[in-house]
Amino acid sequence: MLKELQDVSNLFTIDKYANSFGRLIKITAKEKLVHADNISLFNNNFLYSLRVNINELHNVVYMEMDPLGKIVRVIKETEGILPKVFIAPNNTIWCCILDAIDERELVIPLLNRHVLGKVQKYRSFVGDWIGNSNNTVLFYNRNLFGDKPDQLLKLEFMGDSIIKREIVKIPNPPNNNALIEQKNIQLIGWDKGRVLHRVVDLKGHIIQERYLELDDMDDVVGVRLSFKENSTLIGFKENMLFIFTIDSDGSVIKRKLIELEESAGIFYSIITVKLINSESFLTNFVGEKFNGWALISNDSIVECYMSNEGEPYYKDIISNTVIELPELDENKLIVSGLNVNKGNTYQVAIYNKHEERELFILSRNF
Incomplete structure (x- = not known):
């Protein structure tokens, strides 16, 4: 026991x-x-x-x-x-x-x-929890390297007990960004240099797929995905961050969210997207010399907090608001977690790479 x-x-x-x-x-x-x-x-x-x-x-x-x-x-x-x-x-x-x-x-x-x-x-099973579909908990393992397929872990519950555990292979290409839409999984991946949007069922069968014409982007991530309604993606090209709206016919509207100064370097990765409501979401990112998070609403950035290497603070490049953290002889602040609740509060976990004993959590209403 x-x-x-x-x-x-x-x-x-x-x-x-x-x-x-x-x-x-x-x-x-x-x-x-x-x-x-x-x-x-x-x-x-x-x-x-x-x-x-x-x-x-x-x-x-x-x-x-x-x-x-x-x-x-x-x-x-x-x-x-x-x-x-x-x-x-x-x-x-x-x-x-x-x-x-x-x-x-x-x-x-x-x-x-x-x-x-x-x-x-x-x-x-190495993978991230992406949410639940009815009585089934879903984890997704994206294969970042090589040609092995991504995997979906399903934990089927009855009451307070697990009655079935199953791992499903997802057809290639691998390294997909996965979102739940009702009883299916929406995927965004790359196939021979093109952005591929697919929907698969919980058995891994492809239901629908299409290529998205998003110009020459370094990477894109799904925010809301659907074949029947509008889809939203964010992506970056070098030092510029974009948002895309794609309708059911595949037509694309592209808007530039921000363009960083060249001295900041380029974007490397969009780490996480957290939905707030039908119009707003949070995301965090890392770049060549920076990391941070942004609140995006109605296809515009409301706030975008960034920290460059050596700085003991995060600064909103929209309002110039500064969030100061204790300064060390060496400073490298890193966002290690981002989350939002249904009460319009988000929290950001931050640590300084040069101080192993401390963790900071910023809690903000929006």
Whole structure:
């Protein structure tokens, strides 16, 4: 029988500061603190999985925080490492973790573990939770290198139990950006230099596909995808960020969102897209000499916070608002997580590469 997770709020200290941006929460550990994963919860709180070192040993910790930066609970994992957290169809919090001894994967709830019987272990699946379709939880593993196909992991629930686990191969090309649309998966990938939009069912069968004429872009990412309604994508070319609207006939409207100064360098990657509503979304990105996040609404950038190498702050290039963080002799701020709830609050997790004990969480209403 698995044990219930216990409170470990004494593993680190927490300081909160209010400013014009919103709230800044500073989390400090004695040795080392690493942010692993984060999700928004059905109660509009945010859940973070952290790795905290104690006497050079790794400890997996889950921290729930409300939109105002108040810590609701901090509990320590006892069954494994490298957690991936998700919300089950019944709105309970679950996690996929690796047994540190045999490196097999367990899929178990965060709370009420004492009611479980024997827990089955699986071969580990490397992938991100992309959401749920009815009673099925979906993880997607995009193959960034080589020709092996992407994979879809399906966890079918009945009540508070997993009744089926299945891995489905997705036809090539690999390295697709995947979004859920009702009972299907919408994909954006590259095929011989062209952007390929496909929809597959949960068995991996291709239902529909088309090539999108998006000019010469370095990369594009799906925001909202559909063959029946308008689709939205964002993408970049060197130091310029664009947004695309594609209708059901494939016609494209392209708009430039921002063009960075050449001294900042070029965009390297769009990391994540978080939908807010039908008109707005959040995204974060990294570039040659910078990283940051942007709030986009009605095809325009509302705010775009960026930090260049060496700077101890993020600056909104739209309003010139500055969010200052503690300055070190060397500074390299990095966004390690981004999330939004249904109460119009978003949170950004940030760390300084040159200070391993600290993690900052910015909480902002919009």
